[in-house]
Amino acid sequence: MSTLQAEHVYKVFARRPGDRAAAVRALERGADRDELRADGTTAAVIDASFRVEPGEIFVVMGLSGSGKSTLLRMLNGLLEPTAGRILFDGEDLTALGAREMRHVRSTRISMVFQHFALFPHRDVLANAAYGLEVQGVPRAERERRAAEALTLCGLGGWEKSWPDELSGGMQQRVGLARALATDADLLLMDESFSALDPLIRRDMQDQLLELQRTLKKTIVFITHDLNEAMRLGDSIAVMRDGRIVQQGTAEDILTRPADDYVASFVQDVDRSRVLTADAVMDDAPEDVPDGADGCTCPTVSADTPLADLCAVSARVPHAVNVTDAEGAVVGSVPQDRLVAFIGDEQRPPMACACAEVAA
Numbered sequence: 001m002s003t004l005q006a007e008h009v010y011k012v013f014a015r016r017p018g019d020r021a022a023a024v025r026a027l028e029r030g031a032d033r034d035e036l037r038a039d040g041t042t043a044a045v046i047d048a049s050f051r052v053e054p055g056e057i058f059v060v061m062g063l064s065g066s067g068k069s070t071l072l073r074m075l076n077g078l079l080e081p082t083a084g085r086i087l088f089d090g091e092d093l094t095a096l097g098a099r100e101m102r103h104v105r106s107t108r109i110s111m112v113f114q115h116f117a118l119f120p121h122r123d124v125l126a127n128a129a130y131g132l133e134v135q136g137v138p139r140a141e142r143e144r145r146a147a148e149a150l151t152l153c154g155l156g157g158w159e160k161s162w163p164d165e166l167s168g169g170m171q172q173r174v175g176l177a178r179a180l181a182t183d184a185d186l187l188l189m190d191e192s193f194s195a196l197d198p199l200i201r202r203d204m205q206d207q208l209l210e211l212q213r214t215l216k217k218t219i220v221f222i223t224h225d226l227n228e229a230m231r232l233g234d235s236i237a238v239m240r241d242g243r244i245v246q247q248g249t250a251e252d253i254l255t256r257p258a259d260d261y262v263a264s265f266v267q268d269v270d271r272s273r274v275l276t277a278d279a280v281m282d283d284a285p286e287d288v289p290d291g292a293d294g295c296t297c298p299t300v301s302a303d304t305p306l307a308d309l310c311a312v313s314a315r316v317p318h319a320v321n322v323t324d325a326e327g328a329v330v331g332s333v334p335q336d337r338l339v340a341f342i343g344d345e346q347r348p349p350m351a352c353a354c355a356e357v358a359a
């Protein structure tokens, strides 16, 4: 169970070291990427700060060139920040020497890449055991742990197959098994599902969420796909031109975009699939019938997506109750609130003469 923290991290690419330090000072004063580019300097990551708690999936989302890969390469020590610190369980990774960093990388950090990176001439078991082999774990033990990881990833029985006998989705499961076999606490996933067909990709996302419920790794997941970010991320950082422009839950980003850029990004997201009852419910009001009144209407849980909540709401003649695991009512969702939320909750209610006619 590990915590990862970035504190005011910058990465500047420039020919001369003096130019990098000067660029950081200019960025601290508010300069942007374009101003520096004129001098042949690239500010790939600008003032990134965040904290990833144990068991959390932290998604870094942004378009091509926004700085995601550079940030990830600093998290695993392949690139040194120009300024700022990266702390892993309180230890400053940026202060480690090359040998110590290699040790941390091979024992405590696992990477899952976009293009599976499997060895074609090793069978599935040997591929899954590769990280342990690098660590020098004896053969019998690494094969046992690799087989366990393959089973976790739904590949029990495929140990003796060759990578080219597997579909893309299965190959990526081997990549995931290889990362899990090492028992590393921190999993860095770089566009790991981007090369997969949409349905397989969704399967892999489900599998990752399922595994995470029990394994509780600390995961940083890079993607350019907003829907993937929303499905996977406990917390999402949206990057633009090297900066994190917003950081929050899927709900924060959908309902309170930090600026016009984020707002335009999220406008096509299917809110009914991303937002859950938790986002719209009122605290349990007293006038909604519940079990104590003999009400047998269906209820939902706080994590029910709004799309499913709509289906329930259509069948219930009053607000839908939201219950916890013990069945206690923790809130309720009136139908008009639900409809407004799925549409656009920012719009004010309409004034219409028919209300006066009815009165």
Ligand SMILES: Nc1ncnc2c1ncn2[C@@H]1O[C@H](COP(=O)(O)OP(=O)(O)OP(=O)(O)O)[C@@H](O)[C@H]1O
Pocket (backbone or CB within 6 Å): 013, 042, 043, 044, 062, 063, 064, 065, 066, 067, 068, 069, 070, 071, 224
């Ligand atoms: N070694 C390097 N030298 C100079 N500039 C670099 C280097 N690596 C990255 N950059 C620049 O830094 C910026 C951020 O690149 P980065 O690859 O981190 O973005 P990204 O969001 O991961 O994009 P993609 O999704 O296309 O990989 C880009 O302008 C890129 O050209």
